[in-house]
Amino acid sequence: MLSTLRKIVQEVNSAKDLKTALTIIVQRVKEAMGSQVCSVYLLDPETDRFVLMATDGLNKRSIGRVSMAPNEGLVGLVGSREEPLNLEDAASHARYRYFAETGEERYASFLGAPIIHHRRVMGVLVVQQKERRQFDEGEEAFLVTMSAQLAGVIAHAEATGSIRGLGRQGKGIAEARFVGVPGAPGAAVGKAVVVLPPADLEVVPDRAVADIEAELALFQRALEGVRGDMRSLSSRLENQLRPEERALFDVYLMMLEDASLAGEVTTIIKSGQWAQGALRQVVTDHVRRFELMDDAYLRERASDIRDIGRRLLAYLQQAHQTTLTYPDNTILVSEELSPTMLGEVPEGKLVGLVSVLGSGNSHVAILARAMGIPTVMGAVDLPYSKIDGIDLIIDGYHGEVFTNPSELLRRQYADVVEEERQLTRGLDALRALPCVTLDGHRMPLWVNTGLLADVTRAQERGAEGVGLYRTEVPFMTKERFPSEKEQLAIYREQLAAFHPLPVTMRTLDVGGDKALSYFPIKEENPFLGWRGIRVTLDHPEIFLVQVRAMLKASEGYDNLRILLPMISGTHELEEALHLIHRAWGEVRDEGVDIPMPPVGMMVEIPAAVYQIRDLAAQVDFVSVGSNDLTQYLLAVDRNNPRVADLYDFLHPAVLQALRIVVDGSHAEGKPVSICGEMAGDPAAAVLLMAMGFDSLSMNATNLPKVKWLLRQVSLAKAKELLEQLMRIDNPQVIHSALNLALRNLGLSRVINPAATIQA
Ligand code: PEP
Ligand code: MG
DSSP, X not given: OHHXXXXXXXXXXXXXXXXXXXXXXXXXXXXXXXXXXXXXXXXXXXXXXXEEEEEESSOGGGTTTOEEOTXXXXXXXXXXXXXXXXXXXXXXXXXXXXXGGGTGGGOOEEEEEEEEETTEEEEEEEEEESSOOOOOHHXXXXXXXHHHHHHHHHHHHHHHHTTOSSSGGGTTOOOEEEEOEEEESOEEEEEEEEEOOTTOGGGOOOOBOSOHHHHHHHHHHHHHHHHHHHHHHHHHTTTTSOXXXXXXXXXXXXXXXXXXXXXXXXHHHHTTBOHHHHHHHHHHHHHHHXXXXXXXXXXXXXXXXXXHHHHHHHHHHHHHHTTOOOOXXXXXXXXXXXXXXXXXXXXXXXXXXXXXXXXXXXXXXXXXXXXXXXXXEOXXXXXXXXXXXXXXXEETTTTEEEESOOHHHHHHHHHHHHHHHHHHHXXXXXXXXXXBOTTOOBOOEEEEEOSHHHHHHHHHTTOOOEEEEETHHHHHTSSSOOOHHHHHHHHHHHHHHHTTSOEEEEOOOOBTTBOBTTBXXXXXXXXXXXXXXXXXXXXXHHHHHHHHHHHHHTTTTOOEEEEEOSOOSHHHHHHHHHHHHHXXXXXXXXXXXXXXXXXXXXXXSHHHHXXXXXXXXXXXXXXXOHHHHHHHHHTOOTTOGGGGGGOOTTSHHHHHHHHHHHHHHHHTTOOEEEOSGGGGSHHHXXXXXXHTOSEEEEOTTTHHHHHHHHTTSOHHHHHHHHHHHHTOOOXXXXXXXXXXXXXXXXXXXXXXXXXXXXX
């Protein structure tokens, strides 16, 4: 059963469009269940009717013609009750409805399962049988499992279908909207540039080429390259492999001949497809055919073809990389954006980012916010490999992507972009003004840094200190651990740039979704695994070198503060403090005269919330990492788009935890700040100030907006609002009440300039 399921899903997955996918579904399910009919009805949201979209067994001419409302027929019943229905004698059911055009009267038994994707009923999958037959429990379970697996595939194919089909590369196609999650605020109107991970055939997009001859020549060179590699590999292994084992290389060489794979690729290139796209089509087609074979030996051949495809692709990509051009309004689109991809776009050309995977709390989104680039994350249904070169609009406030936008939408968003530009210009005037509320409360605003560019931006925006310097960023851009000397130089630059303002340097926080290429950590559950302080306490040599570099870098400036990430209890804190003291002693023994800097800890793990007094007593300051704290309190992976709508830093449990941390730290006489993304959200910042945070640390891009908003409210009013919101038990209601309150005060303009666009 499982292998049948797997095969069907695999086949449906690689169907070229929704229609083909549905046809495969009905044929294969009918075969697998041994029934006489299998049909798929999909819910048309416009008419709110279940429309027969594919059938194997009923009259094909009724496809697209027969439909029923949710309160009609058995299909409507399955869809509206969201439950399977298994009837031996369908005609005797009160809800049975007969459609002459389907020839349905001949079928007595009926088994239907709803197709549900992300809580939304998308349709109904039905099998029918002439004779009376009660489908057994196993059959019912099979259909339910099948439809659950197919829901995602159908949703994806539906979304793809809406931008595909007419013309090459989606040109001339009507506007389509794809929903993701907000990554970084702002809107952008631009052109999609799809970037691909190296040598990953599956994600290669289709792309039309004008110069077919050049593309053929490119492919010939790639063939030559791989042939050469195969020959030298074969001769290098001459002494290690038996001749029959080395025959594999001959098989590879054969596949590269014109009569085989190479010939097929060439034919597709001649139709105007670029070499990489042609290669993907041919290879995936062959791989699929091999994978469906029952013979285990032949199935294994699929991996040889995949391998040869990857090798050819690597050559083609090498040649392409040097020719990739970025338009002036590049919107970078990738399955999984990485910080290095952002770095490759020439300065000034990048206006937006879209990542199919990841969520608003992924580190690449944090980076995008710091750089002020509108970003949409988790656009899981976006058929990104088909949209290279087409016009896009991205709305980073709502997390939406529009492909081939209409002229009207384009004008609306161009207005939003212009309004943002003016707002930013208007906020520049605030640079030299302090962040003081209407009733005179002073709220220090600090910045989070990591990139070099953050320093200039922070200074331009009038930051009063660095609340979080993510030291892992310089570690991530290297190919090995930086030496003490290298680190010293990097840290000194940071300390000098802000001197005499304080700079809070966090000790290395890797693991989770922050990987060092030279120190890979492979885990099933990385966010609950070896990350942050756990890694550095297990590697005191890394920790000590880093702290020594920080201490030495601060000589003469004395504006260093050290911050410890991911503390879960006093044992870790004590160990880390012990190591810091040891490093300080060593550095002083070497003749560097520096005072012991203030040391603080991050509250990111719920355990630390409940031990806040014990922990705060041992440090000089506390800083809340609300990104991780929210993730762990709500058990919601900060990177997973599927649960992104559950990730909410205004959840009542998060607000209550924050209050415990503020009160506990103050009870120990220690200042407390917050450096998660929440601090840079203007509306949330009002609440954090009211709670009593002593400073807020955020990305430089948002600092002027937060300052503008806090200067328009009084602390008394903010406290009143907080008290009112803390009594609400529902996160959504908290959001609406907060937005409403700010709107009533006339303060919503910095929150979302795109709020009025109705797409
Ligand atoms: C946090 O968790 O809130 C935090 C600031 O750390 P990071 O986002 O780097 O994990
Ligand atoms: Mg964190």
